[in-house]
Amino acid sequence: LCNKSALLLQYNPIHKKVPVLLHAGKPICESMIIIEYIEEVWPHTPLLPTDPYDRATARFWIKFIEDKGVEALRRIFRTPGEGEEPEVAIKEGWKMLETVEEHGLEGKKYFNGEEIGMVDIAFGSLIQSLTVIEDVIGVKIFESHKFPRLHKWYQNFLQVPVIKENLPDHDKFIVYFKNQREASLASPTLRAVAT
Template identity: 50%
Template sequence: MCGFFITGGEQHVRATKEGQEQLRIFEEQGLGDKKFFEGDEIGMADLAFGSLAWWLPVMSEIAGVKVIEAESFPRLHAWIQRFKEFPTIKETLPDRSALLTYFKDRRATFLALAKS
C-alpha cells in the first residue's frame, strides 16, 4: 500500500492506483457501513489499522498524491476522522510536524536508493 511513497515516475502512478484498489477492499469489505470496524465502538481491528489514520495522510502529502479523498473513499475517510477524534487516540497521536520531517527524510532515502 505504500508503494506510492517509495517510488517515482510511472511506478509512482501505478503504485498509487494499486494502493487505492487495496483501500477500496478495506473500505467495502472491512468497514462496510459500520462506524468502526467492529461496530459502534473502537475494537482491535481499529487499533490494528489505526496508524493508517495518521501516517497515510502525511505520507500522501509528502509524495504529492491524494490517496484517500472524501469523495473517493467516504466511509474510510469518515472512519479516519472518527478514529483520530476518539479521546484516548487523540491524546496519544504523534506530533504531525515530527512525522513530516521523518517521512520526508525516508522518502528522499528511498528515491535515492531507487536511482542507484
C-alpha cells in the same frame, strides 16, 4: 531510525526498530504483537470481539492491512518521480482502500461495532501514515469523495480520546518521512525493494 539508542538495540536486537513495549522488564516488539499482548494482559478493555467468528474476521482484516495496506504504502512512498511507476503504486493503494471501503466496515461506526478495536488501531495507523505520505509526495490518495465511509470512520477514530491524546505530531512525522524517503530514493537497493 538512523540513530538507534543502546536501549533499542538491547530490547530489539533482531529488527533493531521501534515500537518496543517494555513491560515488567521484558520487551515486546512489533506493533500488532504489542496490541495483541495488551489485549491479553489487560482484558478488561477488549480490542478483539468475543465471538469466535467476529474475532476471525478481525484477524482477517488485520492480516489484510499488514499485507496489502503496508505494502501499498511502501510502494507509494518509495516510488520516485512521475510517470507510470508512481501511477501503478497509487492505483495499488486505491485498490486496497476500495476493498476496505466496500467490505470492511459493513455499516458499523468502527470495525468492531460501536467501540474501537484492534482493526481500527491497525488501519488508523496505516491511514495516518498515508496522510503524511500524501503531504510528502504531494499527491492526494485518501480522498473523501472516493472513500466516504472510510473518511467518516477516520474522523470518528481521530475523536476517540485515547487516540486523540496519543497521535504523533503531524509536522514532525512529515519531517521524519521526508528524511526516510530521501534516503530510500538515494539508495538503489531500497528503490529496488519497492518495485
